[in-house]
Amino acid sequence: MKPTANNIEDFVRDLFHWLYIDYAHCVGYASPDDENDFSPNPIEKHGKLQKKTLARAAKSLGLPIEALMQLDGREISSWMMKYPYFKLRSEFEKELEMIRYGPRLAEHRLLKAILGDQIHNHDVLPVQYDYRSVYQRLLELLRQMDKEVPGTFHEGAAMQGLRIRTAQLCHFSKIKELCASYLEMVKRENELFQAALTNELSENEISEFNRLASVLELEDRYDPDQYLYYDRLVKYRGVYQAEGVVEIGDTVRLSPFGSFAPYRCAEFLDDMETVQKFVNLYPSMKKDMREFAMAVSKFQFRFKWSDAAPAQPETVELPGLGMTVEVGPDPFNPPDETVIFVPKTDEELGTDKEYVERLKAVSSSTSIGGLRVPYTPSEESDREMITRVWARSNARGGEDDE
């Protein structure tokens, strides 16, 4: 029986799910101008196959359109066997879910099955802490800080909209294998990238390059709207040669993991060579690790004092333009909101204390032994950056790839 458009859409979405590829980013959004609508382009609409969207999905998956129309996943299945990453990633995600939801995991899974993405991950607070004691420590800390920064504690005022967040390290004994397989994919993509800088790739190589570009979220630094697929790389070949690009990292970046952040696992810190390799690949990972170290070693409180003056718009100077604009309070980080970290006690850190200390140490200043972050071209001058953006725009001829 011939597969229906619905069957094909389900099949394609499953493939994206198995490969941990961002479907919406690859196929585009149904209403790109509506900032409240994040629904991706469908492959099936009113029972009909949307061929343009299907073609985009096929390119992202590195598969022929015919394979998708026949629900043929054999090529993907055998390719996934080459990289234990995919199987291990699924096990890793389960561990993360376990640490995040603990005894409420079953409840969370049930709600997620019923409500889907309406369930927010951050709504769950670990249950093992005595929050009455943590709250008392918050009050003590505020009073203590008030001695250094008068006005920190508002005597007699109420804390409104109080939110508490914290995080925990997970444990996954196969993290080394998971990371090694991930780095193997990066190595392979780099080989294909280097070959493509001067030569045409074969059909099979193009498929593999495109699939890995989706998995690794390969982007040109100066053109981050779409992943860097082979057709775009061919257009940029001349630009890359002129800029002296020889490998991934010179101009191309891999997006920081999507949701795969190996530093959330304690055992990741057992192998510092791998940790440094990841920071070299993703310079922003040190910042992510530093923020995560704050989250695991402390409780973060956010609230507004009931007597706080409301936030006012701010006048900001636009650098180099000699203009100022009035900017309203940042809704995600309002200036009238108080954010305080309350350190966890040794008892609260439990057996993870040593790993938490290690995480803090590697993400601390290089002057006291923290990891070194490689220089990235994003630190160049604005003029140079604009030149590179224009070079890519000209190479594309102002057109987007399909």
Place this chain on the structure above:
Amino acid sequence: MLVGVKMMSSCTPQQKAGLVLKRLIQERYSSQEEFALDYGMELRTVSRYVNQGINKISVVQELADFFALEFEDFFRI
């Protein structure tokens, strides 16, 4: 030096924190850019903190952790 001490004593706590950050950067990094890269912060934000002070308690807490200092150190140096 005396001028420096006098300036510090007339500063708000937020300005003191900014001056302490400035000194830490001068002592431990070759430039503000190098610190910005290591800490993972936009250069313009570093510049704002150094020149105008740090008005968020949580930012001082994060910086104290990054340099393995006590929170109070950002106001007492």
